[in-house]
Amino acid sequence: MNNSNIKNIIICGNGLAGVITTAALAKALPKETKLTLIDTLCTHEKDIFYGNVTSTSTYAFLLSLGITEIELLTQSNTSFSLGTHYLDWGEEKNSWYQCHHQPLPLIQGVMFHHYLNRITAKFPEQSAIGPYIMSVCAANKGVFAHPSKDPKSPLKNIEYGYHFHPAELRKIIGRKLDNWDINIEKGSIKSIEKSNGKIKSLTLSNGANISGDFFIDCTQGNLGIYDKRINFGHNRTLKAVENISPHNEIIGSCRKVHGNIEKWKSQTFLQDKLQILSISEISNKKDNDTESRTHHSTGVTITTGFSENPWINNCLRLGHSAAVLSPLTPAPIMLLQNDVKRMLELIPISHDMKIEAKEYNRRFTEDYIHASTFESAFQPAQTIIKKESYENKIEELIYDKLKNKIMQFKSRGIVLQYDLEPFNNEDWIQIHLGMKRIPKRYDALADRLDETQLIETLKNIKKNNFIISEKIPPLNKYITGLIKYLRKQNDKVQSK
Amino acid sequence: MKIEKICIVGGGTAGWMSAAGLSNKFSDLGISIELVESDKIGTVGVGEATLPHIRYFNNSLGINEKDFMLATRATFKLGIEFCDWGKIGDQYVHPFGDYGITIDNIEYHHFWLRLLQKGHKSRLCDHSFPVLAAESGKFQHPQGDNNEIGSNFGYAYQFDSGLYAKFLRKYSEARNVIRTEGRVTEVLQNHENGNITSILLEDGSTIEADIFIDCSGFRGLLIEQTLKTGYEDWSNWLPCNKAVAVQCEQEGPSLPYTRATARTAGWQWRIPLQHRTGNGYVYWDKYISDDEATHQLLSTLEGRAITEPKQLFFKTGKRKKLWQKNVIAIGLSGGFMEPLESTSIHLIQEGITSLIELFPDKSFPESDIEEYNRRMNLNFDRVRDFLLLHYVATQRDDSDMWNYFRNMTLPPSLKDKITAWNNRGYLTKYEHGVFHPPSWLAVMAGQNLMPKSYDIRANRIDYNIIKSKLDSIRNDNRIAVKNTPEHASYLQEYGASIVK
Numbered sequence: 001m002n003n004s005n006i007k008n009i010i011i012c013g014n015g016l017a018g019v020i021t022t023a024a025l026a027k028a029l030p031k032e033t034k035l036t037l038i039d040t041l042c043t044h045e046k047d048i049f050y051g052n053v054t055s056t057s058t059y060a061f062l063l064s065l066g067i068t069e070i071e072l073l074t075q076s077n078t079s080f081s082l083g084t085h086y087l088d089w090g091e092e093k094n095s096w097y098q099c100h101h102q103p104l105p106l107i108q109g110v111m112f113h114h115y116l117n118r119i120t121a122k123f124p125e126q127s128a129i130g131p132y133i134m135s136v137c138a139a140n141k142g143v144f145a146h147p148s149k150d151p152k153s154p155l156k157n158i159e160y161g162y163h164f165h166p167a168e169l170r171k172i173i174g175r176k177l178d179n180w181d182i183n184i185e186k187g188s189i190k191s192i193e194k195s196n197g198k199i200k201s202l203t204l205s206n207g208a209n210i211s212g213d214f215f216i217d218c219t220q221g222n223l224g225i226y227d228k229r230i231n232f233g234h235n236r237t238l239k240a241v242e243n244i245s246p247h248n249e250i251i252g253s254c255r256k257v258h259g260n261i262e263k264w265k266s267q268t269f270l271q272d273k274l275q276i277l278s279i280s281e282i283s284n285k286k287d288n289d290t291e292s293r294t295h296h297s298t299g300v301t302i303t304t305g306f307s308e309n310p311w312i313n314n315c316l317r318l319g320h321s322a323a324v325l326s327p328l329t330p331a332p333i334m335l336l337q338n339d340v341k342r343m344l345e346l347i348p349i350s351h352d353m354k355i356e357a358k359e360y361n362r363r364f365t366e367d368y369i370h371a372s373t374f375e376s377a378f379q380p381a382q383t384i385i386k387k388e389s390y391e392n393k394i395e396e397l398i399y400d401k402l403k404n405k406i407m408q409f410k411s412r413g414i415v416l417q418y419d420l421e422p423f424n425n426e427d428w429i430q431i432h433l434g435m436k437r438i439p440k441r442y443d444a445l446a447d448r449l450d451e452t453q454l455i456e457t458l459k460n461i462k463k464n465n466f467i468i469s470e471k472i473p474p475l476n477k478y479i480t481g482l483i484k485y486l487r488k489q490n491d492k493v494q495s496k
Numbered sequence: 497m498k499i500e501k502i503c504i505v506g507g508g509t510a511g512w513m514s515a516a517g518l519s520n521k522f523s524d525l526g527i528s529i530e531l532v533e534s535d536k537i538g539t540v541g542v543g544e545a546t547l548p549h550i551r552y553f554n555n556s557l558g559i560n561e562k563d564f565m566l567a568t569r570a571t572f573k574l575g576i577e578f579c580d581w582g583k584i585g586d587q588y589v590h591p592f593g594d595y596g597i598t599i600d601n602i603e604y605h606h607f608w609l610r611l612l613q614k615g616h617k618s619r620l621c622d623h624s625f626p627v628l629a630a631e632s633g634k635f636q637h638p639q640g641d642n643n644e645i646g647s648n649f650g651y652a653y654q655f656d657s658g659l660y661a662k663f664l665r666k667y668s669e670a671r672n673v674i675r676t677e678g679r680v681t682e683v684l685q686n687h688e689n690g691n692i693t694s695i696l697l698e699d700g701s702t703i704e705a706d707i708f709i710d711c712s713g714f715r716g717l718l719i720e721q722t723l724k725t726g727y728e729d730w731s732n733w734l735p736c737n738k739a740v741a742v743q744c745e746q747e748g749p750s751l752p753y754t755r756a757t758a759r760t761a762g763w764q765w766r767i768p769l770q771h772r773t774g775n776g777y778v779y780w781d782k783y784i785s786d787d788e789a790t791h792q793l794l795s796t797l798e799g800r801a802i803t804e805p806k807q808l809f810f811k812t813g814k815r816k817k818l819w820q821k822n823v824i825a826i827g828l829s830g831g832f833m834e835p836l837e838s839t840s841i842h843l844i845q846e847g848i849t850s851l852i853e854l855f856p857d858k859s860f861p862e863s864d865i866e867e868y869n870r871r872m873n874l875n876f877d878r879v880r881d882f883l884l885l886h887y888v889a890t891q892r893d894d895s896d897m898w899n900y901f902r903n904m905t906l907p908p909s910l911k912d913k914i915t916a917w918n919n920r921g922y923l924t925k926y927e928h929g930v931f932h933p934p935s936w937l938a939v940m941a942g943q944n945l946m947p948k949s950y951d952i953r954a955n956r957i958d959y960n961i962i963k964s965k966l967d968s969i970r971n972d973n974r975i976a977v978k979n980t981p982e983h984a985s986y987l988q989e990y991g992a993s994i995v996k
Contacts, residue, residue, distance in 0.1 A: 003613065004952045030955040064601065109556065346922070349949045355919045358912070404866075411863040414854070419927045444498070444855050445521055 004349040010212035015044040017319025018218035019173040023065045047166040051327025052268040054161040055334040076168040077270040082139040090260045096434030099135040100159035117442040137469040139254035145472040217317045241299035243276040250476040306368040311357035331371040370421045413439035497858040503705035507533030510827025511711035512664040517848040519671035534679040545754040545838040548650035565992035567663040569770040570655035574630040579757040588942030591626035592650030609950035628977045630753040635983040646976040683722045691822040716829040726816040734812040741776035745799035749984035760895035878929035881910045889943040921947035
């Protein structure tokens with residue numbers, strides 16, 4: 001017996017978003033629900049805008065799709081990532097590590113960074129935050145180890161994501177779909193049959209007519225149930241040029257990024273290759289110029305922004321058809337995961353999907369506002385100013401949230417938190433300090449700790465982090481060793 | 497410039513909790529604290545039942561649980577039993593903790609709903625250890641491993657708030673808080689910025705301070721009478737505006753839960769302490785007279801009344817700004833919502849912890865004030881929606897008050913939450929606020945809002961496997977409760993009972 005009238009779900013587009021969505025549904029739905037993935041015969045070059053670094057949530061997310069870490073490491077060139085090292089960023093030429101890690105210790109109930117602020121005048125050499133963060137110390141040395149379960153080890157504070165290539169990740173998931181015997185139709189979309197604003201079926205170039213109850217559009221908006229991308233705010237056109245070269249050795253457990261918010265270049269070590277990604281913003285005004293057209297001819301372009309209503313009637317847009325974020329941060333892949341998670345929680349159960357759509361759209365919009373707020377935090381202070389008028393309220397909201405966050409931090413080191421933000425306190429503290437937003441005051445309670453004791457505590461944390469980072473292996477050694485070990489384990493299990 | 501002097505106006509629960517919280521953190525930073533109260537002004541003694549968060553408050557003060565329980569005649573609290581809310585004859589307990597466990601990342605209640613729709617009926621309550629323990633009058637502290645049944649629940653206390661204030665007074669005075677007896681006759685303000693500079697007392701003495709905590713109760717001596725901050729009136733949503741309270745003798749052993757029984761024009765509370773039971777009737781005076789309310793309360797007491805009935809009146813809502821200039825309103829001066837979910841003391845606690853985190857200097861930066869008000873507004877708003885849920889999730893049509901609620905236009909945030917639940921058992925989440933999905937689930941399911949459907953992913957697992965899993969969880973709960981001591985004897989054994 002089934003509690004649902006939705007028997008037939010069509011996923012359109014087999015780029016990264018499409019295969020992830022299909023895999024997630026295949027793992028979650030009861031067998032009776034039929035899934036069809038349409039390979040629209042497109043290239044997936046725009047998947048490059050999902051970037052090369054994931055957040056810490058990717059391990060669990062992939063596992064929920066049935067992809068283990070060992071599969072990821074052995075079947076693709078994915079590598080471990082401790083975060084991103086921003087170098088000479090912006091006009092101010094700021095450099096800092098933006099690493100994944102557990103919260104820094106509270107001392108007498110007060111957040112750690114207040115103590116650094118307290119001692120900054122008297123002990124400037126002790127006041128930089130990096131050396132207190134284990135993953136920053138490891139990233140700095142190019143070494144890596146999994147988080148430790150030992151509560152005494154500084155390694156317990158490490159968290160990690162992956163360096164990945166979207167095309168390779170897509171391939172791994174695609175192979176899973178093949179193994180699971182997912183129904184895949186090949187053909188570009190020739191026509192869309194609708195009634196009462198709802199999609200009934202799709203006719204493909206191969207002549208097939210695919211009808212369904214619920215359509216997930218993972219193309220670039222190909223389903224065309226909408227006139228245009230309504231309310232697509234915060235638009236910037238980005239161009240990406242990718243350059244991949246083989247390397248002899250992975251150097252660095254951290255992506256490197258140089259430049260400024262309009263034009264930057266990243267260096268990411270995958271297991272077998274070094275990927276260099278250059279992103280530049282193209283002025284929209286020039287779009288019709290011949291000069292700009294030639295300019296467009298190399299690389300891939302895309303327009304950033306997001307829809308306020310990705311789900312209308314029986315069609316949900318997921319992936320680039322609904323939102324594009326800059327790959328400057330792990331946001332694109334992080335929010336793609338979030339999109340899939342919220343879709344799973346709201347898989348429709350009847351043909352009336354208004355309630356699901358409303359809740360999905362609410363959560364989606366909040367999430368993308370928060371991710372955009374984080375990205376906007378990479379701008380220099382002088383460009384964060386209120387405009388006289390905004391084309392849409394979303395842009396104004398992003399501005400207001402960022403302004404409040406910066407004001408609270410600069411005023412007294414408060415990390416202002418809205419509901420269910422994708423980026424956590426640790427992310428925000430690192431970027432604020434990295435961008436030299438130094439709090440004028442610190443928490444009054446930070447004065448309760450005796451100065452000698454404080455300096456002693458700080459020195460100890462630093463020392464322990466340093467000792468461990470000397471001990472753990474460089475990333476390439478670690479991966480080779482790990483794969484060897486896991487293969488052995490695997491063989492043992494199989495021989496039994 | 498650092499703040500050197502804090503003045504707290506008003507004793508009572510809010511005043512002494514503030515004094516304790518602030519002196520714990522600030523008395524060794526060269527900040528002096530003075531509390532002014534008058535024995536001639538009675539205290540309201542808001543809510544005698546609490547939420548688990550109070551344990552963090554006590555812990556941060558370094559208070560020993562047994563000492564605290566002995567001093568305040570406290571009992572343990574596992575939740576609130578709601579009677580007659582969905583319809584007359586209904587009963588459920590809202591516990592502190594989850595129901596069951598998540599299975600494949602899917603919330604437990606979807607599986608429960610699936611079985612229910614197949615005709616395999618069980619009370620949601622049977623899937624919760626604290627509910628079953630409460631219903632059998634049993635209690636013990638959460639044990640060892642966090643994943644075991646009987647370990648992963650929260651608990652709070654039911655206590656005499658007057659005694660709690662006394663207990664904290666002792667604590668505060670030991671940390672150099674000065675208590676001054678006296679009634680405030682005049683409040684002086686700085687002409688330029690409107691900040692309060694000092695208060696004058698009856699005996700002619702003056703207290704100057706840099707910052708004032710207004711714990712003067714409903715009237716809001718500083719925040720309202722002086723600063724004219726304004727009040728956000730919520731009585732169209734929470735229209736009950738009076739209460740009558742009385743204490744009675746306890747019949748039988750003290751129980752580890754609070755009870756809230758719906759009545760035709762309001763609701764009645766019963767809070768068992770170690771030595772007596774607190775009772776009260778919160779009502780809307782439009783639909784019942786004071787005499788009738790008092791009569792109804794007295795006629796339903798479970799033991800002999802030991803105090804005279806005490807009448808209170810109030811307007812639900814909150815101050816437009818809880819922090820205005822150099823005055824922070826904590827307690828009833830900041831706002832009031834009926835104690836249906838024991839939130840009064842919790843909101844006091846939130847006010848104190850936020851103030852400690854955002855403690856200003858003498859320049860009173862606007863950013864501190866803004867952030868404090870933002871946080872507290874969110875807390876108040878979300879509590880309001882949750883309280884309102886109790887009134888509107890009902891089939892009762894036996895009185896004008898219930899008809900009023902059934903015809904009410906809800907705040908959109910609440911309406912969407914209820915619709916998503918009704919349609920598919922979906923629980924809307926937020927991060928900041930007191931009541932999280934399990935609480936919403938407890939009340940909605942407890943008051944007979946039964947979803948039409950559930951998360952389809954719950955169908956992936958074979959029916960029989962799910963059935964036996966849920967059965968075994970219920971069974972484990974029953975066994976765990978069987979092995980749990982009686983609350984009253986546990987209190988004694990623990991050494992927290994005044995009854996030896």
